[in-house]
Amino acid sequence: MTVTVTYYCPHCGALAELERDAYLADKAVTPYPFEGWAYATPDDDxxxxxxxxxxxxxxxxxxxxxxxxxxxxxxxxxxxxxxxxIDPRRPAEYVELSEGRGPRGPRGPRGPSGPGTR
Incomplete structure (x- = not known):
């Protein structure tokens, strides 16, 4: 069974129609592709x-x-x-930014010092 489904363009709000099988379940319409998803054109399979x-x-x-x-x-x-x-918004892999240590980088000011201080 085929149905005609209407989608809004997320950029301008224009309406696009697609005739497709009813068994396909929509996840989302976005202005960007999901990482790892394979997309076809409306004329392709x-x-x-x-x-x-x-x-x-x-x-x-x-x-x-x-x-x-x-x-x-x-x-x-x-x-x-x-x-x-599959939740396409979850990263495919996680990156550990530190190994249990606190943040690294430059330290902030250490109190009064510099020109004009004694």
Missing amino acids: YESADGVRFVCGEDGTLKEGEEGCGEPFYLSFVRYENGRE
């Missing part, structure tokens, strides 16, 4: 991709009477790994 990359007003998906801004925006589908939904 986006059902096997992680989402769709639109170009507002240039890819033929705008509703009649809408004018686009020419900026790309991204529809991301819900994605699962090992049976769990």
